[in-house]
Amino acid sequence: MSADWGPVIIAVALFILLSPGLLFQLPARTRVMEFGNMSTSGISILVHAIIYFCILTILIIAIQIHIHF
Template structure:
């Protein structure tokens, strides 16, 4: 049996937290921009921190497993 939770959670978080796809923190003109498809260095750094924290939450703290 393979545990598919880690690759699925990592891929989903990576896709949804790409700066500019759904939202951008910090935005160019506002604190939060939605669906602007642009990015900046501060935005990439903040999204990287959010990605890492959510990945730790799901995989280490909540210990989620999905066996298939």
């Protein structure tokens, strides 16, 4: 019996990629979107959290990604 690592790997990868300011920031301080500015705001954190939740839910519940080692 092996553990299902799919949700863990997907969650960690999305958390890293969707960190506000790392790759992009939506909404940015001066524009709608900025790339690689490494700064953040409260509304940006909220928007990225909603995007993270939606993508994670789609990948894990709807598509049912499973990774067994």
